Amino acid sequence: MGSWRLYAAVAAGGFRRYATYRAATFAGVFTNTVFGVILVYTYLALWDEKPHLGGYDQAQAVTYVWLGQCLYSTLAIQGGGAEKDVIERIRTGEIAVDLYRPADLQLWWLASDLGRSLFQLIGRGVIPFAFGALFFPMALPTDATSWLALLVALLLAMVVSFGIRYLAALSVFWLMDGMGIMQAVMITGVFCSGIVFPLNAFPGVLGDIVRALPWAAQLQMPADVLMGETDPLGAYAFQATWAVVLLAAGRLLQSAATRRVVVQGG
Amino acid sequence: MAETSRLGEGVRAYRLIAGMWIRSAMTYRTSFVVTMCANLVMTGLDFVGILLMFSQVDSLGGWGLPEIAFLYGLSVTAFGIADLVLGSMDVLGSRIRDGSFDILLVRPAPVLAQIGADRFAVRRLGRITQGTVVLGWALTSVEVDWSAAKVLLVPLMVVSSAAIFCAVFVAGAAFQIFAQDASEVQNAFTYGGTTLLQYPPTVFGKDFVRGVTFVLPLAFVNWVPASYVLGRPYPLELPGWAAFTPPLVAVACAALAGLAWRAGLGSYRSTGS
Amino acid sequence: MDAFIELDRVEKVFDVRKKTGFLKRERRQVRAVDSISFTVARGEMVGYIGPNGAGKSTTIKMLTGILTPSGGRLRVAGIDPSRERTRLAHRIGVVFGQRTTLWWDLPLIDSYRLMHRMYRIPDARYRENLDRCVELLELVDLLDVPVRQLSLGQRMRGDIAAALLHDPEVLYLDEPTIGLDVISKAKVRGFLRELNTERGTTVLLTTHDLQDIEQLCSRVMVIDHGRLMYDGPLAGLHEVGESERTLVVDLERELPPIVAAPARVVRVEGPRQWLAFPASESAAALVARVAAEYPLVDLSVREPDIEAVIAKMYAGEAEKAVS
Structure with a gap:
């Protein structure tokens, strides 16, 4: 199929674009490592106080921290992926050009964002994770299946993450300014993804709510899949459901936005 | 004499430029209100993260919630002040890349003041507000035998820490002149620093604490005096008067940052054509 | 000064x-x-x-x-x-x-x-x-x-x-x-x-x-x-660059190349002809001569651009260096 080659090329472009920012990548690795160290110490103290918090033992809690740092930019948890470009193109009106391209707008940006994610995973994510594994006790599986299961969960997490951010970006068609929505993406992303505190350890009803929201598909699910804390198939079903819902919603919003652009005459 | 007039010039230029940014922000009124609210929510949720931890445990590293709130309030208020004053210095890298830094250099005002006031944003008051609220609550909840020295120490800590965070921002800006797209490195020191100081030193490894205290004197201005106020042992074997040295540490940091900035500016090479 | x-x-x-x-x-x-x-x-x-x-x-x-x-x-x-x-x-x-x-x-x-x-x-x-x-x-x-x-x-x-x-x-x-x-x-x-x-x-x-x-x-x-x-x-x-300006002439019909020294025809396309002449020469004199002898419809003078001037200048320098 010709169109698959097109999207593969777009994804490769997204990968290469981020690969050119070498200093930024090194800086990011450094920052993620520092944050990882700070968080690990607080988690160790926390789990000292209350072993098996959220169903994790200490080594699992440490693993959770470093996986979080590894996925922080991969999943653009506080924003900063394709949605930034989309918002900029909406603001400048260049998006009208994209709408007439012989490619699907949503798939185009999804491919580009997946390319970016892949680079961030390899370029920015792996080193802090390896650092963590080297200097702190971690609960890493030794069988290849668990790692493979993680990769599948990560791919689904990337799609969910894109789905959320793409919806946010499209809202700028109506809001005209991206500042507020970018901040909303950041707040919800940081709080609901469990990057600060594992969702499994959230108390009571609040815990039930955050574990049902799409952000749970980003860090919590892959972490549990990696550490064998959940049935991978159940986790995939949860992630895939949110991926489909978000992409479908994105599609609806996109066609509404397209009509709006056409009515306004570009 | 010459130095004080330069400082005056800098403050004046800073006020002028910050004023322009406030007016610019006001032209998008809705967005201004939205970002202001979002900022309050965002910084608020930051403390909710700590409350979540305490929903599961009663103490962390042997420190209770009011005591950690005290650390948190001090650190966040100080960082909030520095962030309001110099928080946009990370745009320096992109200004150098697009060449607009040159424009600042041909104006008759200290560049540091101009770049400090760049993208000045009132919404950054959100963090200060939240930090002060938490600090206020902590001050009424901690059990402390207040003495004149302890009362005096609280504002002194906030101001000194704010100055140290400012110094970190300036040093980070100087670093950006060499490596323009590495602005994220300074996040490790600024955001990382304020996160670190929110937790008690007993949480961290001894070597780690030693490193932060002497290599990066951040810890010094928060952990040591806070321990003194709360009547807890110092994180390292230090004499009793160490709690009163933050202003000196702040001045030393500011001087070092100033030197770094001068060196950075001297080696500025502008872009391409 | x-x-x-x-x-x-x-x-x-x-x-x-x-x-x-x-x-x-x-x-x-x-x-x-x-x-x-x-x-x-x-x-x-x-x-x-x-x-x-x-x-x-x-x-x-x-x-x-x-x-x-x-x-x-x-x-x-x-x-x-x-x-x-x-x-x-x-x-x-x-x-x-x-x-x-x-x-x-x-x-x-x-x-x-x-x-x-x-x-x-x-x-x-x-x-x-x-x-x-x-x-x-x-x-x-x-x-x-x-x-x-x-x-x-x-x-x-x-x-x-x-x-x-x-x-x-x-x-x-x-x-x-x-x-x-x-x-x-x-x-x-x-x-x-x-x-x-x-x-x-x-x-x-x-x-x-x-x-x-x-x-x-x-x-x-x-x-x-x-x-x-x-x-x-x-x-x-x-002068240094010996650069040339160009007179673009539109004639009523196709004609053999115009003769008007020191200008020389460098290009002909149907009724349109391009004449190069030294930039130091007056364009007015040339235009007057061409207008007197040929059926003109339109004309324009093109200035040499900087790149061309500089390129010529180098060519000149190189020649001097050789001779």
Whole structure:
């Protein structure tokens, strides 16, 4: 199929674009490592106080921290992926050009964002994770299946993450300014993804709510899949459901936005 | 004499430029209100993260919630002040890349003041507000035998820490002149620093604490005096008067940052054509 | 003569690191400006031209104190720019063609008010200068318009005004007419000429547009590869470069090539013919001769562009070197 080659090329472009920012990548690795160290110490103290918090033992809690740092930019948890470009193109009106391209707008940006994610995973994510594994006790599986299961969960997490951010970006068609929505993406992303505190350890009803929201598909699910804390198939079903819902919603919003652009005459 | 007039010039230029940014922000009124609210929510949720931890445990590293709130309030208020004053210095890298830094250099005002006031944003008051609220609550909840020295120490800590965070921002800006797209490195020191100081030193490894205290004197201005106020042992074997040295540490940091900035500016090479 | 700008063997060397492999980098030194010396007297209007990357902007940046020279001596109004940048800033005006000093989201007048206070311009002086700029640059309807809504030409005029409110003794312009339409170009040029004659402001401009130079500058400096290749009147540059202008003639019908020495036909396309003639020759005489002897429909004169002039100049230099 010709169109698959097109999207593969777009994804490769997204990968290469981020690969050119070498200093930024090194800086990011450094920052993620520092944050990882700070968080690990607080988690160790926390789990000292209350072993098996959220169903994790200490080594699992440490693993959770470093996986979080590894996925922080991969999943653009506080924003900063394709949605930034989309918002900029909406603001400048260049998006009208994209709408007439012989490619699907949503798939185009999804491919580009997946390319970016892949680079961030390899370029920015792996080193802090390896650092963590080297200097702190971690609960890493030794069988290849668990790692493979993680990769599948990560791919689904990337799609969910894109789905959320793409919806946010499209809202700028109506809001005209991206500042507020970018901040909303950041707040919800940081709080609901469990990057600060594992969702499994959230108390009571609040815990039930955050574990049902799409952000749970980003860090919590892959972490549990990696550490064998959940049935991978159940986790995939949860992630895939949110991926489909978000992409479908994105599609609806996109066609509404397209009509709006056409009515306004570009 | 010459130095004080330069400082005056800098403050004046800073006020002028910050004023322009406030007016610019006001032209998008809705967005201004939205970002202001979002900022309050965002910084608020930051403390909710700590409350979540305490929903599961009663103490962390042997420190209770009011005591950690005290650390948190001090650190966040100080960082909030520095962030309001110099928080946009990370745009320096992109200004150098697009060449607009040159424009600042041909104006008759200290560049540091101009770049400090760049993208000045009132919404950054959100963090200060939240930090002060938490600090206020902590001050009424901690059990402390207040003495004149302890009362005096609280504002002194906030101001000194704010100055140290400012110094970190300036040093980070100087670093950006060499490596323009590495602005994220300074996040490790600024955001990382304020996160670190929110937790008690007993949480961290001894070597780690030693490193932060002497290599990066951040810890010094928060952990040591806070321990003194709360009547807890110092994180390292230090004499009793160490709690009163933050202003000196702040001045030393500011001087070092100033030197770094001068060196950075001297080696500025502008872009391409 | 009062030398206002003085350069004595000024150099600027950059360390360039080039990626040669995945992790390998090669360091080498690039001489962006290579031992340049010249002086500009107060009140002169000088064109500073050369191909891209020749070192024009680097020179301007050293003159304004943005960059520190690697060697040589440089003075503007007796001040060493990189040492006393802020003091010098009060006495110079700078317009960067591609970057604006104006505030994007605010009405134009707000940017001027900032200049008023930042440069500590006395009130009466400010008002007088602003009124003059507003009148001559036709800004009166634009003062309350947010800068982001201005066209490129309007913004350039706005930028020029912003650079002049504090009465600078010298004005540096980096590509002031780039991207502007014909009318805006004419307005900008007219204003600069007036500024120079009425106020005696020294003007140094870099440009790609030879017409800027022809209409404004009595003196041209050509720089290439960081070296000063030519310094003198524009006419002299034409001689040195032996450059040619082109007369494009549309005849009533197809005819054999026109004979009108010293012009020679370089191209024929149906009824249209291209005649090259030395830039030092008068075009009027040639046009008169052609019109008298051939059935003319239309004609136009094309100026040589800077690149062509400079290329010819090099060709000439090379020939001299050989002979």
